[in-house]
Amino acid sequence: MFEILLKEELAPKIKLFKVLAPELARKAEPGQFIILRIDEEGERIPLTIADFDRDAGTITIIFQEVGKTTDILGTLEAGDFLQDFVGPLGMESEIENYGTVVCIGGGVGVAPVFPIARALKEAGNTVISIIGARTADMLIWKQEMSHISSRLHVATDDGSLGQKGFVSDVLLEILGKTRVDRIIAIGPVPMMEAVCKVTPEDITTMVSLNPIMVDGTGMCGACRVEVDKKTRFACVDGPEFDGHKVNWELVKMRAKMFAKEEKEALSYHRCGEGECQCHRTNQNEK
Amino acid sequence: MSQDKPKRKIIPNKHPMPFQDPEIRNHNFDEVALGYSEDTAVLEASRCIHCKNSPCVEGCPVGIDIPAFIKMISERDFAGAINKIKEKNYLPAICGRVCPQESQCESKCTIGKKNEPVAIGRLERFVADWEMAQGIDSTPDIKPNGKKVAIVGSGPSGLTTAACLGLKGYQVTVFEALHVAGGVLIYGIPEFRLPKQIVAREIENISKLGVDIRVNAVVGKLNSIDELLEQGYDAVYIGTGAGLPYFMNIPGENLNGVYSANEFLTRNNLMKAYKFPDYLTPIRVGDRVAVIGGGNVAMDSARTALRLGAESHIIYRRTLKEMPARHEEIEHAMEEGVNFEYLASPIEIKGNEEGRVTSIICQKYELGEADESGRRKPIPIPGETFEIPVDTVIMAIGQGPNPLVPQTTPDLETNKWGNIIADAQTGATSMEGVYAGGDVVTGAATVILAMGAGKAAADAIDEYLKG
Numbered sequence: 001m002f003e004i005l006l007k008e009e010l011a012p013k014i015k016l017f018k019v020l021a022p023e024l025a026r027k028a029e030p031g032q033f034i035i036l037r038i039d040e041e042g043e044r045i046p047l048t049i050a051d052f053d054r055d056a057g058t059i060t061i062i063f064q065e066v067g068k069t070t071d072i073l074g075t076l077e078a079g080d081f082l083q084d085f086v087g088p089l090g091m092e093s094e095i096e097n098y099g100t101v102v103c104i105g106g107g108v109g110v111a112p113v114f115p116i117a118r119a120l121k122e123a124g125n126t127v128i129s130i131i132g133a134r135t136a137d138m139l140i141w142k143q144e145m146s147h148i149s150s151r152l153h154v155a156t157d158d159g160s161l162g163q164k165g166f167v168s169d170v171l172l173e174i175l176g177k178t179r180v181d182r183i184i185a186i187g188p189v190p191m192m193e194a195v196c197k198v199t200p201e202d203i204t205t206m207v208s209l210n211p212i213m214v215d216g217t218g219m220c221g222a223c224r225v226e227v228d229k230k231t232r233f234a235c236v237d238g239p240e241f242d243g244h245k246v247n248w249e250l251v252k253m254r255a256k257m258f259a260k261e262e263k264e265a266l267s268y269h270r271c272g273e274g275e276c277q278c279h280r281t282n283q284n285e286k
Numbered sequence: 287m288s289q290d291k292p293k294r295k296i297i298p299n300k301h302p303m304p305f306q307d308p309e310i311r312n313h314n315f316d317e318v319a320l321g322y323s324e325d326t327a328v329l330e331a332s333r334c335i336h337c338k339n340s341p342c343v344e345g346c347p348v349g350i351d352i353p354a355f356i357k358m359i360s361e362r363d364f365a366g367a368i369n370k371i372k373e374k375n376y377l378p379a380i381c382g383r384v385c386p387q388e389s390q391c392e393s394k395c396t397i398g399k400k401n402e403p404v405a406i407g408r409l410e411r412f413v414a415d416w417e418m419a420q421g422i423d424s425t426p427d428i429k430p431n432g433k434k435v436a437i438v439g440s441g442p443s444g445l446t447t448a449a450c451l452g453l454k455g456y457q458v459t460v461f462e463a464l465h466v467a468g469g470v471l472i473y474g475i476p477e478f479r480l481p482k483q484i485v486a487r488e489i490e491n492i493s494k495l496g497v498d499i500r501v502n503a504v505v506g507k508l509n510s511i512d513e514l515l516e517q518g519y520d521a522v523y524i525g526t527g528a529g530l531p532y533f534m535n536i537p538g539e540n541l542n543g544v545y546s547a548n549e550f551l552t553r554n555n556l557m558k559a560y561k562f563p564d565y566l567t568p569i570r571v572g573d574r575v576a577v578i579g580g581g582n583v584a585m586d587s588a589r590t591a592l593r594l595g596a597e598s599h600i601i602y603r604r605t606l607k608e609m610p611a612r613h614e615e616i617e618h619a620m621e622e623g624v625n626f627e628y629l630a631s632p633i634e635i636k637g638n639e640e641g642r643v644t645s646i647i648c649q650k651y652e653l654g655e656a657d658e659s660g661r662r663k664p665i666p667i668p669g670e671t672f673e674i675p676v677d678t679v680i681m682a683i684g685q686g687p688n689p690l691v692p693q694t695t696p697d698l699e700t701n702k703w704g705n706i707i708a709d710a711q712t713g714a715t716s717m718e719g720v721y722a723g724g725d726v727v728t729g730a731a732t733v734i735l736a737m738g739a740g741k742a743a744a745d746a747i748d749e750y751l752k753g
Contacts, residue, residue: 006606024508026510039463041558043557043565043566043567043568044567069566072404083465084465086311086465087507088507088508089504214549214567215473215552217504218529218530219473219529219530219552219688220531220546220552221545221546221549222545222546222549236689250540253541253640254540254641256542257570258568258570260571261563265566
């Protein structure tokens with residue numbers, strides 16, 4: 001069992017946990033992920049590591065409530081325990097002194113970008129960060145990102161903070177003015193795809209894929225992605241890949257494998273997808 | 287032979303195993319074979335003629351004294367019988383269920399030359415279940431010897447090594463990547479063939495030997511082999527199995543609805559997707575499923591698909607005669623209503639605009655000359671293809687070794703397929719104090735062979751550490 005030491009609500013439906021897992025914290029590196037299971041009936045879900053503290057023995061995860069599992073996860077409080085918490089899984093980010101690196105985080109994707117950007121900065125890179133969200137109140141970790149970035153740009157879809165538009169729009173402007181040696185982009189699939197479309201092929205653009213997984217150790221192949229026309233397993237070969245070589249249509253298609261079942265599980269849970277959330281209230285009272 | 291001692295009449299056939307009715311069991315996940323009663327077990331045991339050479343023992347990869355335990359059963363000394371088995375095999379309830387006895391002990395049985403062999407597997411299962419039902423704790427007293435061994439992987443091989451070394455007084459720690467111990471016994475073999483409660487009980491018995499089993503511990507990520515040695519383990523045994531699923535590299539293989547058998551079975555067995563939405567892991571089979579392959583994993587997948595409500599088809603490129611699955615599993619699959627398409631192999635999987643599987647196109651084959659494996663080689667018949675509409679395709683064409691440990695252990699030698707190179711007798715690898723066995727060395731094989739390797743390695747580790 002793994003104790004949740006701290007819970008923070010960063011934005012509506014976006015929550016942060018610090019989980020006590022000293023062995024994991026000792027080995028975790030930027031770019032890697034964990035798999036957790038809330039309880040005996042739970043599914044195994046992968047979440048990219050947002051931060052780690054080797055001294056305190058903690059792993060920080062940030063998640064958005066988008067389905068039944070993340071909904072239930074959001075009802076847990078500091079002092080509660082997770083049944084299973086396994087990792088660090090996947091390959092770590094490639095960190096070198098590239099020169100100037102643009103680090104892009106969209107939505108909850110800002111979280112996994114943070115430790116990568118920090119490591120890139122520590123390796124001597126000039127880090128230009130772009131973070132974005134639909135609205136200002138959905139934007140997370142602006143301050144954390146500004147600490148580790150030489151320059152921080154903000155974009156929101158509705159213009160409620162920073163530039164109105166997408167992170168890819170901001171990137172395009174930067175590319176017009178500044179020499180960029182490498183790009184890393186993590187966020188919703190359409191965002192990562194858009195970023196790859198606007199970047200020239202000669203600038204390596206790394207993305208972090210988060211497909212459906214079960215074991216996370218290369219055993220099941222659920223997380224198949226196609227990179228450079230070859231099938232790869234995101235859990236052991238990734239999760240980071242060269243975004244210019246990713247078959248994005250396949251990524252989007254495979255994400256819908258269990259769309260019907262996910263909806264079914266959620267409607268059981270959220271009572272017909274309504275906003276009543278009666279079942280959640282019951283859970284809180286429990 | 288004197289006149290007054292009449293020659294005992296041999297009962298030609300095994301006493302039948304009671305089974306759940308096929309038409310009922312293909313709708314549930316309860317165990318198919320129900321096990322012998324005490325009386326039937328005693329009668330079956332009395333079929334053994336206690337021949338001079340005991341060829342059955344040679345047929346057992348772990349060398350159980352089969353005639354001795356069978357004799358005890360015939361004398362109703364069930365406790366004696368199970369202890370006799372446990373001298374060599376600490377997972378008898380599992381082996382009694384999943385070993386391919388027809389190609390091992392029972393294939394050598396003297397009675398079996400003219401009649402059906404003694405049902406050794408069923409008898410092994412019977413005494414193991416009998417012991418569990420009695421709630422006997424037969425854990426022996428163990429004197430710790432102060433030496434530490436790390437075991438990577440809690441499948442049949444690792445558990446056997448753990449039990450053998452635990453009995454010898456070693457302080458054993460088993461590292462398991464998943465959240466439940468048991469490896470393929472838990473994620474791979476379905477409930478209806480090997481109830482998970484049985485596996486849990488056998489593992490509990492191993493824990494009682496002082497073996498510490500740590501789940502959620504991915505060696506290669508959390509610790510490397512080198513780090514385990516640095517942390518004070520005197521030896522390491524790697525039994526990480528064949529956990530890397532193979533695909534065919536045919537068009538359409540990444541469509542939604544194409545699973546590796548590992549994924550399909552793991553969702554069901556480990557994650558209990560058949561209980562969705564009470565358990566949150568989903569699974570989808572649709573109306574018709576094609577399973578590619580002819581081994582035990584293919585049978586398990588096809589029978590699981592059936593139980594989830596689909597029409598189930600096995601597609602195999604050779605014929606029934608060459609199928610590597612246990613006879614009993616093939617028979618059970620047929621009884622339950624799995625369809626078998628022989629001499630065919632998929633060349634393409636087709637899907638709709640949503641990317642979901644709609645059909646599978648297969649090439650027809652004929653059998654040619656025998657290949658290196660001694661089986662007749664399938665040869666494609668030019669121009670002969672056919673299409674079957676299906677919603678799901680399950681690839682059960684084999685698994686490779688899991689790469690996580692070799693990837694992070696530079697001094698560990700592997701072959702071109704990624705299998706760890708280990709001595710066939712001792713399991714010794716290219717690294718001092720590091721041993722390996724089971725599927726990660728041999729490629730995907732059987733539970734009992736993995737156990738045999740685990741046992742041999744335990745003896746070798748004991749020799750090494752006694753120095």
